[in-house]
Amino acid sequence: MKGKKKNTRLGLLTAVVIVVVAVTGSTPLAAQDGPTLYKTKCAMCHGADGKGETPMGKKLNIRDLGSPEVQKQTDAELTTIISKGKGKMPPFEGKLTAEQIGQVLAHIRELGKKK
Numbered sequence: 001m002k003g004k005k006k007n008t009r010l011g012l013l014t015a016v017v018i019v020v021v022a023v024t025g026s027t028p029l030a031a032q033d034g035p036t037l038y039k040t041k042c043a044m045c046h047g048a049d050g051k052g053e054t055p056m057g058k059k060l061n062i063r064d065l066g067s068p069e070v071q072k073q074t075d076a077e078l079t080t081i082i083s084k085g086k087g088k089m090p091p092f093e094g095k096l097t098a099e100q101i102g103q104v105l106a107h108i109r110e111l112g113k114k115k
């Protein structure tokens with residue numbers, strides 16, 4: 001009888017641990033970071049779909065990020081543009097980590113695939 005009660009409590013503890021691990025440990029945050037960063041840092045100029053159809057994008061004559069002209073550039077070239085800026089494009093070095101720049105770049109590649 002006593003043993004059984006202990007087991008139940010242990011089982012409950014295990015369940016709590018599993019829930020905590022599930023909530024904190026395995027959230028796919030990394031997978032969401034690219035689109036989220038893009039939406040908060042880039043979309044006001046480049047548009048949610050990268051086409052640059054925003055008042056700012058039209059004024060600044062931004063090329064469609066998903067277009068072949070932009071997509072044909074290498075990861076290194078695009079990373080440099082994002083980090084150092086280009087023309088009216090503000091530099092994001094210091095505002096985003098290298099890892100985050102990699103994540104938005106991956107998102108730009110996704111925009112290219114959707115064509």
Ligand code: HEC
Binds near residue numbers: 061062065073092105
């Ligand atoms: C203030 C508006 C603005 C914001 C915010 C902005 N950009 Fe830009 N971006 C521009 C402009 C303007 C250009 C075109 C620069 C040029 O060609 O002279 C550009 C160009 C680019 C290019 C090169 C496209 C090409 O024509 O080859 C990439 C890649 C890019 N931006 C990525 C990003 C990413 C990623 C972010 C967010 C981290 C971002 N931009 C945020 C304005 C912006």
